Amino acid sequence: MVCITGWGHTKFGKLDNQSLEDLIIAAGSEPLADAGITGADVDGIWVGHFNAGMVADGFPSSLAMGIDPGLRYKPATRLENACASGSAAVFAARQAILAGEAKVALVIGVEKMTHLSNPDVTAALGHAAYQKDEAGLSFPGVFAQFAQAYFDKYGDHTQALARIAAKNHGNSVNNPLAQLQKPMDEDFCAQVSDRNPMIAAPLKKTDCSLVSDGAAALVLVSDDLVPDMAKAVRLRGVAQVNDIMPMSQRDLLAFEGPRRAIHTAYDRAGITVGDLDVAEVHDCFTIAELLIYEAMGLAAHGHAADLLEGGVVHAGGRLPVNLSGGLKAKGHPVGATGVSMHTLIARQMLGQADAMQHPGAELGLVFNMGGSGVANYASILEPVKA
């Protein structure tokens, strides 16, 4: 098995003075110090980065070597699976450890987006859609199709989506690394206004996650090194499931890729959804978080909104979701997101999530998604030692 023994995380936001390399080095240095190791102890580097033209650095794998001369000559590899590129790096590093070819892995997720205009960011992210049928479709446009399909089948869920936005913004107040650390009123989120325009009906600005710069990093080690480490969180069960690209060939509301990834991870960890204490899930759009509740098995199809009325997924609820503020308020530097989620659940597992902490959390879910349910990564984490 594989454990997380160190983590790092830049603030997410508009970080004008930090290049992609600066972000990699800033985030990547922290988990080494946190785990009490140096570059010489590291057996390989895995970098999650989407890019798609957002920066000129088309070959970022070796940039992390600026952290420490001891990293030179180690294998370094970039992984890309759209907005799940960060988890792709986590999973590849984990397999290198399970293969017996690394004992200690440095994993970094990174993205640099805010220097671009909004249309340019939208165009870059659009490269994660199926180009043959969907070229030119924006990601708000993609998830608007999911939302419209949901509304058509189960009725207007504008208020439920507004509750998700308000919940995640409310949680962000407790996360000093979040891009927007401020609450947001549910009624404001529910209404179209000058400050909350419709982006792609029925999705408004407050239904969309943020454009962000940032990086996050982890040290992973093989279980046999845990006795030497000050702290450890185990990846108890993980699963990756990819679906076909074309939206026209998928049942959008079945959200089959996410459902299969999450349930396979449950099975591998030997748990059910009722065992989970906390989750960080991929709320790239509020409708995605709503569909993920159903994919998790928290609610039957069409019934996810009940969770928001009952407070189940709010701070202090039975299974708080996105205590970090989520992509919605923490920010979504796409290649960093999956790594960020793993750092946040790791902190929850050891009671080290500060003001975000869910008391007594002992089993956590990360669910990170690339495209519209195309690349799906689920991880179940548990504490080993604090």
Place this chain on the structure above:
Amino acid sequence: MVCITGWGHTKFGKLDNQSLEDLIIAAGSEPLADAGITGADVDGIWVGHFNAGMVADGFPSSLAMGIDPGLRYKPATRLENACASGSAAVFAARQAILAGEAKVALVIGVEKMTHLSNPDVTAALGHAAYQKDEAGLSFPGVFAQFAQAYFDKYGDHTQALARIAAKNHGNSVNNPLAQLQKPMDEDFCAQVSDRNPMIAAPLKKTDCSLVSDGAAALVLVSDDLVPDMAKAVRLRGVAQVNDIMPMSQRDLLAFEGPRRAIHTAYDRAGITVGDLDVAEVHDCFTIAELLIYEAMGLAAHGHAADLLEGGVVHAGGRLPVNLSGGLKAKGHPVGATGVSMHTLIARQMLGQADAMQHPGAELGLVFNMGGSGVANYASILEPVKA
């Protein structure tokens, strides 16, 4: 251990009527048929692709699912390590098998380049250089620095570089998958002319590899499945070594990353250079092949040209290099190259390389490189069953 049990390879060249997806499907279908399996037998897909803006498909991992409906819901991941992206996919798939999380892996390398103007291709490839110091430097310009350093230290080697170009073009005549299947005169390659202009002194057009479209694919399986397979070639020893990006901080002529990768692979395979029968190496520029001879330990620093005079590395020599025609004449669709090299050495190992076959080849080297010796992948292959 891990074996190659099937392969596929499109023709390399200007393939105007085939999209990136078409190439992935064309190449990826072949190794399944070759190995006698279907998509349902595959446990995961690994795609090597550089891109850097050459195509709009920024998230290609799931495109291979168009091969066979049985591939749906399998994990699929894109790997990028510049011009070694193909080997990055091979190595990640291999580690998934060694981790016990896959038995059968489909690996595809792909690139689509020829629809762009030469300046646009040059700019895209330039994204594999270190942007902080080297932005705007072309790859001919990068390798011109290596050539100039070599000429400054060891004297003018124009003729040796011309011999490499002529050798690889001569070999390409035997490879029907090659982009340019025609011999080229050594004197022509040695002279600047209207048809052979200086690109970045001292490198002329004939010192540069080709701009190409193409894809190659492999099926990898765990050793315990070999009894069920019709043929198998084992990855006997492999190594990946990354170096730091900035050229100004590296001793160019030491070519330390390639040397370490190749010698580590020798050590892991328990062989020496004298045991090799055949090699496919990364001749993105003729000077790279010359430096790789030294990195392989075939010649001392400054003495690689002796091999060309002695015919050691020519067809019929003691250790023929790039019997396929190499990147120079076979073509260099960058993400496909590392996978292509593995297919070609696998064929050599089983006596299935047709007119390219080196009689009795029983131990082969693949050396694939990203950037200027930054991402370095070496594999030693041996036959198991034909």
